[in-house]
Amino acid sequence: MKRLMTGVASGALLALLAGCSAPDTDPAASSAATAAPDTGAAAPTVADAAQFLSDAEDELRAFSEFGSRTAWVQNNFITYDTNWLLERMSTQGTEMSVRLATETARYNDLDLTTEMSRKMNVLRAGITLPAPSDSAAAARLSELTTRMGSAYSTGLMEIDGEMVDHNELENIMRTSRDPEFLSHVWSGWRDSYGPEQMATDYAEMVEIANAGARDLGFSDLAEMWLSNYDMPAAEMEAEVERLWGQVEPLYEQLHCTVRGELNGLYGDEVQAADGPIRADLLGNMWAQSWAALADVASVSDAGPAYDLTQLLVDADYDPIRMTETAETFFTSLGMEELPDTFWERSLIVQPRDRQVACHASAWNLDSVDDLRIKMCTRVTADDFVTVHHELGHNFYQRAYNQQDFLFQNGAHDGFHEAIGDFIALSVTPDYLVQIGLLDPADVPDASADLGLLMDTALDKIAFLPFAIMMDQWRWQVLRGEIQPEDYNEAWWELRQSYQGIVPPTERGENAFDPGSKYHIANNVPYLRYFLSFIMQFQFHQAACEMAGWEGPLHRCSIYGNEEVGARFSAMMEMGASQPWPDALEAFTGTREMDGSAIIAYFEPLMLHLQEQNATRDCGWD
Ligand code: X8Z
Numbered sequence: 093m094k095r096l097m098t099g100v101a102s103g104a105l106l107a108l109l110a111g112c113s114a115p116d117t118d119p120a121a122s123s124a125a126t127a128a129p130d131t132g133a134a135a136p137t138v139a140d141a142a143q144f145l146s147d148a149e150d151e152l153r154a155f156s157e158f159g160s161r162t163a164w165v166q167n168n169f170i171t172y173d174t175n176w177l178l179e180r181m182s183t184q185g186t187e188m189s190v191r192l193a194t195e196t197a198r199y200n201d202l203d204l205t206t207e208m209s210r211k212m213n214v215l216r217a218g219i220t221l222p223a224p225s226d227s228a229a230a231a232r233l234s235e236l237t238t239r240m241g242s243a244y245s246t247g248l249m250e251i252d253g254e255m256v257d258h259n260e261l262e263n264i265m266r267t268s269r270d271p272e273f274l275s276h277v278w279s280g281w282r283d284s285y286g287p288e289q290m291a292t293d294y295a296e297m298v299e300i301a302n303a304g305a306r307d308l309g310f311s312d313l314a315e316m317w318l319s320n321y322d323m324p325a326a327e328m329e330a331e332v333e334r335l336w337g338q339v340e341p342l343y344e345q346l347h348c349t350v351r352g353e354l355n356g357l358y359g360d361e362v363q364a365a366d367g368p369i370r371a372d373l374l375g376n377m378w379a380q381s382w383a384a385l386a387d388v389a390s391v392s393d394a395g396p397a398y399d400l401t402q403l404l405v406d407a408d409y410d411p412i413r414m415t416e417t418a419e420t421f422f423t424s425l426g427m428e429e430l431p432d433t434f435w436e437r438s439l440i441v442q443p444r445d446r447q448v449a450c451h452a453s454a455w456n457l458d459s460v461d462d463l464r465i466k467m468c469t470r471v472t473a474d475d476f477v478t479v480h481h482e483l484g485h486n487f488y489q490r491a492y493n494q495q496d497f498l499f500q501n502g503a504h505d506g507f508h509e510a511i512g513d514f515i516a517l518s519v520t521p522d523y524l525v526q527i528g529l530l531d532p533a534d535v536p537d538a539s540a541d542l543g544l545l546m547d548t549a550l551d552k553i554a555f556l557p558f559a560i561m562m563d564q565w566r567w568q569v570l571r572g573e574i575q576p577e578d579y580n581e582a583w584w585e586l587r588q589s590y591q592g593i594v595p596p597t598e599r600g601e602n603a604f605d606p607g608s609k610y611h612i613a614n615n616v617p618y619l620r621y622f623l624s625f626i627m628q629f630q631f632h633q634a635a636c637e638m639a640g641w642e643g644p645l646h647r648c649s650i651y652g653n654e655e656v657g658a659r660f661s662a663m664m665e666m667g668a669s670q671p672w673p674d675a676l677e678a679f680t681g682t683r684e685m686d687g688s689a690i691i692a693y694f695e696p697l698m699l700h701l702q703e704q705n706a707t708r709d710c711g712w713d
C-alpha cells in the first residue's frame with residue numbers, strides 16, 4: 093500500500109516509489125541509538141521536542157501529498173519525464189526524512205512521553221532507504237531506485253514475433269503445462285528487465301543505503317528494517333525463525349505431495365520424484381503461490397469442489413464488479429462505502445495505450461480519503477483475492493486517518509498486509525451462495541473439504557518459505573554476508589534451502605534473478621507478507637470465535653457480521669499509535685504472533701498429506 097510516508101520520515105517516501113509497501117512503522121524498542129550531538133547550543137527541553145514533532149508532522153504531511161501524487165502519475169504513465177519527476181521528488185523526500193531522523197538525536201536525553209518517544213522512533217527508523225546526508229547521495233539513490241523500478245515495470249519479452257508484457261507472461265506461467273515453453277518464458281522474464289544493469293544498480297544502492305543507516309546509528313539497513321516491530325532487531329529475527337519453525341513441517345508435506353503429482357504429470361525427465369522441484373512448473377512466475385496447480389494436485393478421493401475463476405467468468409464478472417463485490421464485503425461489516433473519488437480515480441483495468449506499473453497497490457493520496465487502487469485486474473480467483481487485499485489497505489488507511497500523522501500506519505507492516513487477506517478467508521462456499529455466484533445445489537459437501545483445504549494450502553502454505561527467503565537474502569546482502577558477485581548463487585541457495593526449488597536451466601553469469609521480483613526491484617521489504625500470512629489466520633480464528641462459529645475454520649465466513657466488524661474497526665483505528673501487541677490483543681485477545689491458528693486451519697489436510705506421503709521420501713537436501 094502506498095502513501096508517501098505514513099509514519100515515516102521518508103522511507104515511505106521511497107516506499108512510495110516502491111509500490112505497494114505499507115509505509116514503515118515505528119521501532120519503539122529499537123536497540124541502536126544515535127548519540128546526541130554536542131552542538132554547544134542550549135540543551136533542548138521537552139517543549140522543544142514537542143514543537144519539533146509537530147513541525148515534522150506538518151512538513152511530512154504536506155510533502156506526502158505532493159510525493160504521492162507525483163508517484164501516482166509516474167506509476168500510471170511511465171515515461172522519461174515522469175521518471176525524472178519521480179527521481180526529483182524522491183531525492184527531496186529522502187533529504188527531508190534523513191534530516192528529520194538525524195534531528196531526533198537532539199532529544200535523546202530528554203524524558204519524553206511514551207507517545208513522543210514512539211514518534212521519534214518512527215522518524216528515526218522508519219526510512220526504507222536512507223542516504224547519508226549529502227544531497228549527492230540522495231540524488232544518486234533516487235536515480236538507481238527509479239531506474240530499477242521502471243526497468244521492472246516496463247520489461248517485455250518477445251514470443252512469436254510479438255512483444256508480451258509481464259501481466260501476460262504471468263498468465264502463461266499459470267496456465268501452460270508445456271515444460272519447454274514454461275522454461276522459455278520463465279527465463280525470458282529474467283532477461284526482460286536488464287539483469288546486468290539492475291545487479292550493478294542494486295549493489296550501489298546497498299552501499300548508499302547502508303551508509304545512510306549507519307549515520308542514523310544502525311549497524312546496517314537490515315537492522316534498521318528489523319527495528320520497526322516494537323522490539324530489538326535481534327529479537328524480531330528470532331521471532332521470525334520461531335514462526336517459521338511452527339509451519340515448516342506443513343510446507344514439507346505439501347512440497348512432497350506436489351512433487352509427487354508433478355512427477356506423475358511430467359515424468360522423471362522433467363521432474364524427478366525426489367529432490368527439489370523445478371521452479372517453472374509450479375504455476376507462478378516466482379513459485380510463490382501454487383494455486384494454479386489445483387487441478388494437478390487435487391485430492392483424489394475428495395468430492396467435487398468448484399473453480400472460482402470459472403464461476404466469475406460464467407457470471408460475467410468484470411474487474412469493476414469484482415471490486416464492487418469486495419467493497420460490499422467490507423460494508424457488510426459496518427464500514428462506510430468508499431468515496432466516489434475512489435471509482436473516478438482508481439486504475440482497475442490495464443490500459444493498452446501506455447506503460448503502467450501493473451503490480452497491484454493501494455493508495456491514500458491526501459492522508460484523508462483520496463483512496464485508490466491501481467491494479468491490472470484479471471477475472472481470476474487470484475485477482476478476486478488480490479482486490480480484497482488492496483481494499484483492505486484502503487479501509488485500514490481510512491480507519492486510522494484521525495491519528496496523528498506519524499501514527500497513520502499499520503500497527504506493524506504485517507497488519508497492513510493482513511487486513512484484506514483476512515477478509516478474503518471468508519470467501520467460503522456459503523458466502524458465494526449468498527452473493528449469487530454459486531448455486532446452492534453446488535455447495536461442496538463435507539467430503540470435499542480436503543480439496544478445499546488443498547486449494548487454499550497451495551496458496552497460503554506454499555507462500556511461507558518464499559516470503560521468508562526473500563528477506564533472508566536481503567538481510568544477508570545488507571549485512572555484507574552476500575557480496576555482489578555472489579548475488580545470484582546465494583539467491584538460489586536460499587531458494588533451494590527454504591523452498592526446495594531449483595531453476596529450470598543453468599543460470600548464466602549475468603543473471604540477477606532476485607530482480608525478477610517486484611519487491612526487490614522496487615525495494616519493498618517482504619517480511620510483512622510472511623507475518624501477514626501467519627496473522628491473517630489468527631484474525632480469522634478470533635473472528636470466527638467471536639461470531640460463535642462451531643464448524644471447521646475453513647467454512648467460516650464473517651460476511652455481514654457487524655459485531656466482528658466493529659471490533660476489527662476498533663483495532664484498525666488505532667493505527668500505529670500503540671505497540672502492535674496492544675492492537676493484536678484488542679482484536680484477538682492475544683499479544684503474540686502465533687502459527688497455531690494456521691496449523692489448526694489446515695490440520696485435516698496435514699493428516700491427509702502425512703498419510704499420502706507415508707511411502708514417499710520427503711524433503712530435498
Ligand atoms: O505485493 C503484494 C500485494 C500488494 S502489497 C499485491 N503481495 C505480495 C506479492 O504479490 O508478492 C500480496 C501477497 C504477496
Ligand code: ZN
Nearest residue numbers: 093112481509
Ligand atoms: Zn499489500
